[in-house]
Amino acid sequence: MRAARYYGNGDIRIEEIEEPTVGPGQVGVDVAWCGICGTDLHEFKDGPIFCPKPGHPHPISGEDAPITLGHEFSGVVSSLGEGVTDLEIGQHVVVEPYIIREGVNTGPDSRDYHLSPDMNFIGLAGRGGGLGEKIAVARRWVHPISNDVPLDQAALIEPLSVGYHAVERSGAKAGDVAIVGGAGPIGLLTAAVLKAQGATVVISELSPLRRQKALDTKVADHAFDPREVDVVEEVKKLTDGRGADVAFECTSVQPAMDTLVEALRPQGVLVIVSIWGQRGSFDMQQIVLKELDVRGTIAYVNSHPGTIKLVEEGKINLAPFITGKIGLDGLISEGFDTLINRNETAVKILVSPSGKGL
Template sequence: MKAARFYDRGDIRIEEIEEPVAAAGEVLIKVAWCGICGTDLHEYLDGPIFCPTHDTPHPISGETAPVTMGHEFSGVVEALGEGVDDLEVGDHVVVEPYIIRDDVNTGPDSKDYHLSQDMNFIGLGGRGGGLSEKVAVKRRWVHKISKDIPLDQAAVIEPLTVGYHAVDRAGGVKEGDLALVGGAGPIGLLTGAVLRAQGATVVISELSELRRKKAIEAGAADYAFSPAEVDVVEEVKKLSKDGKGADLSFECTSVQVVLDTLLDATRPTGKIVIVSIWGKPATVDMHKIVMKELDVRGTIAYVNNHPDTIKLVESGKLDLAPFITGKIMVDDLIEKGFDTLINHNETAVKILATTDPERLNS
């Protein structure tokens, strides 16, 4: 079968590999669509990061490069391994793409399996990936979805769940809360969409005019301000019910000035969630945190959030179609996918890839 394989930094190849089979406790999925993630771009430009090297196997998967890429994917159940009796061939599914040690508690009450030692992701650390025709996944990580949800939109559920978990880390949303999102990249937009679906009024701060426009059109924000044109802190305070600022703020850029803005724009006793991955240390004005009794929290990926995120999408409160800005064949992954997202990313939110020309043309 066809698959996109990570060999090394700047070296991803589309090649033929053997089809997987469903071992005991596994589900064989025929992939419909797979999104290109910022993490995939980082691997291509700066990696290997999550991907193993040619001579250093991942401690859980045991695999070395090359590995199949793709962790944001949807598909159709094609076969069931021994012992899997609660799914059927033909079911539509998405995957919570974790690679986690067998002795870690991943039950429904766990709140920390995503923080376990050597955690990695299907499509980065091994065990196949969504940028291929088929993938075999442990039953624990496979989530059934309604066939009313188009499979292209279903491929956006994985990054949407990152936003859902970020909102969950903030303690959830109360009707009428004012939320500020710093940055209108894919995760910032999807976090905004979750916030609005849960009843918050959302303000996005973003320099790019095209991204601000997308935030409003896609339903990710009620207001979108440019910090180059207005005083975002003052605009947020004007919109707040008592002039004190945002109830919740989400940092989605890893940019110092955005973090500084959030510290000033968040109301006393408010919460700030750091969603972005920072490649360098930040400077934090601790006095502001102390004097406003701010609650600053980190968030990474998701933990038992997929079921609730899927319910949110199935409820119809959130439309994922506007976030899909391109569809390509896996053969064109670099030229039409990576290159667009690296060099022309103001207009691209989520580009999906498939190995099936019929899906691309339907």
């Protein structure tokens, strides 16, 4: 089968590799669509980061570069390993792409398996990836999804789960006013979850194209350019001078962080969603005098079922966030190049490893 293989910084190759063997307790999946994630871009430009270097195998997967990329993907069940009896051939599924040590509690009540030692991701640290035509995945990480949800939209369940977990961490509820700093893919999808749960959403974003996308998709009630308006004052106008209840930092940019801190009401909650490649700082006096809660969030934990339910019930429409579809041969020239050099023109570019659906 064909797959996109990561060798190192700036080195991704489309190669023919062996199809995976589906072992006991595993599910064979024909990959339909795989999204290109910001993490994939970081690996290409700055890595290896999550991807293990050649000669340094990951302690759980036992694999090192080259590895097959891709962790945001949907597909169709093609085979069932011994002992898997609750799925059917032909069923639509998405994958929660974790690589986690044996013995870690990953049951339905766990709230911290995503923080366990040496955690990593399928499609970054081995065990196949969504940028290959086929994959074999342990049953625990395979989530069925209604065949009524198109498979291209289903590929966005993984990044949507990031937003779902961030909103859970915030404690946001219907009627709250939320401000999201940044309308990239994760900012937009976090806003989509907030809207689905009944919040009023304000987005602060420099790019006019991204602001318009937030308004056109109706995931934001208001979208402001911080160069043109005082975002903090606009939030206060919308809240009778009080400030936002919750804020979500989705840029890893210091001025955006500062705006969110100022825009929050006393005892508001700030959730830091983005991955920071540099040290950030806070105006500690504001944190203290407003009694703000600051919470980190990473990935998701038992978030996929709730996320899938929102989509199956029609509370979130993922179609508008798909802005491009390509094959494996266009991965760098049409996919990575667009997202690195013209990122405001795209939200989510999907790849069909087999070429089907293009």
